[in-house]
Amino acid sequence: GIQVEQSPPDLILQEGANSTLRCNFSDSVNNLQWFHQNPWGQLINLFYIPSGTKQNGRLSATTVATERYSLLYISSSQTTDSGVYFCAVDDTGTASKLTFGTGTRLQVTL
Amino acid sequence: KAGVTQTPRYLIKTRGQQVTLSCSPISGHRSVSWYQQTPGQGLQFLFEYFSETQRNKGNFPGRFSGRQFSNSRSEMNVSTLELGDSALYLCASSLLESGANVLTFGAGSRLTVL
Secondary structure (H helix, E strand, O other): OOOEEEEOOEEEEEOOOOEEEEEEEOOOOOEEEEEEEOOOOOEEEEEEOOOEEEEEOOEEEEEEHHHOEEEEEEOOOOHHHOEEEEEEEEOOOOOOOOEEOOOEEEEEEO | OOOOEEEOOEEEEOOOOOEEEEEEOOOOOOEEEEEEEEOOOEEEEEEEEEOOEEEEEOOOOOOEEEEEOOOOOEEEEEOOOOHHHOEEEEEEEEOOEOOEOOOEEOOOEEEEEO
16 A cells, blocks of 8 residues: 655754654555644644645645655744644545554644 | 534443444535554554445454444444554544545544453
8 A cells, every 4th residue: 555654753843943844655646635633632634735835824735746745834833833743645546545644743842 | 614523532441342433524524434543553544434335444353343324424333342442533524525535533532442
């Protein structure tokens, strides 16, 4: 099956810093989503981005489908950004079976 | 618009028992999928239902089963519980519109098996 690798595995930032999270996938995909998992376990959808670039406030994401990677940018980080960020992809064509990466654990400190 | 609702949120069972978890999708969403999250294996796909039919199944033993009702609500069942079944079980629903299929997750059901 498709492989999804995320880097870095852990990241510690001071509040106000910027960061880039990377997701590499091993095959072409028709669905790619970025999620933020908060400390209570809730997975919050950040972006649906199988290709192209999107921005939402301090967050933006870019997927280069031909090169099989996606990037999540976090600018001016805040303590509420802490948690685990997951990239998830689907290559089955059904668009509902996601394969998740192992995540990037982000801690934002004061 | 209400989100995806999962019940119960927390439960404790003993080995050998069975458990049923429930998921109510967002109104109008017909696809419901289930995922298991453990520290060792991460997030893994269990199965997906659409219009009461199982469309996809992950690599889990037959002890894990599910179903979907005509109102799109879904249940999953785990029989003969093992210690390794302790996990956060997440349900997601989606609209399955052409061109984009965004999965929205519930808060999860945290199962502890003793």
